[in-house]
Amino acid sequence: MKGPNKHLKGIITRCTNYKESDRIFTLISDDGIMKFIARGAKKPSSKLSGHIEPLNYIALYYRPSKSLNSVSQVESIHSFLEIKKEYNLILKAQYMMELAESLSSENDGNSSILNLLLSALKNIHISKIPTLDILIFEFEILKLQGFGISLFNCTNCNKELERAEHYFSSNVGGFYCARCFESKSLFSESVKVTIDQQLILRTISRKNYKDLINFNLSEKEIDNCRKLIRDSIRDIIGVQLKTVKFSDL
């Protein structure tokens, strides 16, 4: 059942060698997450060789198949060479790719995750505080996939949250007002979040990224915010991502 060649763009997130000279790879594409086989790509003389590497933004032609789609032609669009020169940036990029993988689904015909990942990767090497960029990426990708964190109202009674310390539950992906928190005795499943941390998250949610620079944020404050989001991600996906512990370096 050989159909016509199809065209697609996307970022390669992971590759494995297969048989003597083939490579199997995962692509976050403008049509969701997909798996491909690039036959002969391991041979140096192959036209595919070199292009099939994680952290490459490529355009490809492939023949759809019931098992593995086979790639017939590849062209690199962007190779993120600036990231590939720095160990710490490679680790951060891999975390972003694994997170994007874990929240993507097959054939969803939606390019928003790809676009978000692309712009995050393009910015990370010029960023003054890469952890902040990761926090923004985490926040945005959750929102995009319908797991947005509710910051302004109590997740239980929907009352507007006043300016105070509140308790955050990664399980429900939001904050409790003081009253709900007391009456339901939710101590075990929530963590206290400072006003500053809430302010950071609210500023991100309003996309006022320039304001964040003026906040003079410390890495520690960003880390504390990341911890909240990271726990939410773990609860949504059901497992801890393998790259999490490397992304803080």
Added chain:
Amino acid sequence: MTSGKNSLPVEVQKLIIAFSSLPGIGPKTAQRLSYFVLSQNKEETLKLAGALKEVKENLSYCRTCCFITSDKDSENCYYCYEKESEQVCVVENVIDAITIEMSGIHKGSFHVLHGAISPMNGIGPEKLKIEELMKRLNKGETKEIILATNPTLEGEATGMYLNKIISENYKNIKLTKLARGLASGTDLEYSDFNTLSNAFQNRTSID
């Protein structure tokens, strides 16, 4: 899988399962290989079985360079004894060391990392034979480390990590890495950006 498979003698079923555990071998190929073994003469098959057994029973990894050795109890293998210890070529896998050794280009010894840093697969530096490498460097015999990790994202990340810790802790050791660039037999027009960028950076003057 057809239901007929279950009526096969259990020995054959076991063989098929064993072959399927090898990389790149699917159920179909495993079946084909099994039927081939059945048709092969006994002597040939036992030779194969014997070779498999010997590899597992007689070989282990050298405690110094982590390459394969048949000398189980000694601290150093043939390569550690016989080769110059001033130049150590660091590779990801045993097969890489064998390839370089067979080419005859490298006269020094090896250090096999047994993998590359791969966060996506949960493999950090602590899972590689890096501590063993540091122990070797502490002896003070090494003058040059040749990083020969693969030119893949994981191989490059591993090289960068080693470069950082070695240059920070062993100031007198020269660090080099294998040149990256265009492979022979390839067309420039099909090259990826990474390869091209490396080829430009590592360009040489024409004498």
